[in-house]
Amino acid sequence: MHRKPRAVLRAxxxxxxxxAAATAPAAATHQALPKAAPAPALAERRPLPAAxxxxxxxxxxxxSSAADYGKDVDEVNxxxxxxxxxxEAAMESKETVYFxxxxxxxxxxxxxxxxxxxxxxxxxxxxxxxxxxRSMGLKMEQLKAELKQLED
Numbered sequence: 170m171h172r173k174p175r176a177v178l179r180a181x182x183x184x185x186x187x188x189a190a191a192t193a194p195a196a197a198t199h200q201a202l203p204k205a206a207p208a209p210a211l212a213e214r215r216p217l218p219a220a221x222x223x224x225x226x227x228x229x230x231x232x233s234s235a236a237d238y239g240k241d242v243d244e245v246n247x248x249x250x251x252x253x254x255x256x257e258a259a260m261e262s263k264e265t266v267y268f269x270x271x272x273x274x275x276x277x278x279x280x281x282x283x284x285x286x287x288x289x290x291x292x293x294x295x296x297x298x299x300x301x302x303r304s305m306g307l308k309m310e311q312l313k314a315e316l317k318q319l320e321d
Contacts (some may be wrong), residue, residue, distance in 0.1 A: 281316075
């Protein structure tokens with residue numbers, strides 16, 4: 170091991186950081202870069218034909234139908250969260266006189282969320298309905314299981 174490793178490291182770093190002009194001829198260090206072609210003007214740009222789109226991209230994703238039912242998805246998510254809160258409140262009051270009333274409210278909220286999800290699935294195109302089932306189906310099954318647990 171060297172007696173002064175920091176000094177060795179500093180010397181190595183300094184040799185790497187020296188300007189290239191000091192170590193090599195000036196003509197060899199400067200290379201001409203190729204010129205970039207200017208971007209076409211906005212008027213010259215044309216959209217890609219539909220056939221040029223990748224097959225994995227749904228053409229429907231570019232339409233307004235996704236935006237049309239986005240609010241409905243948010244509404245189903247809101248109803249789902251509300252139903253979960255009501256079920257949790259009913260579970261906390263399980264052995265009190267308030268349980269029946271809170272269980273009824275929780276059942277209504279859960280059924281409302283499930284009905285809204287089913288209505289949304291019926292309204293959207295089949296490909297989007299499959300995507301919704303994959304993304305939200307487990308949450309709805311969880312809600313059904315929690316509702317069943319409330320009944321027991």
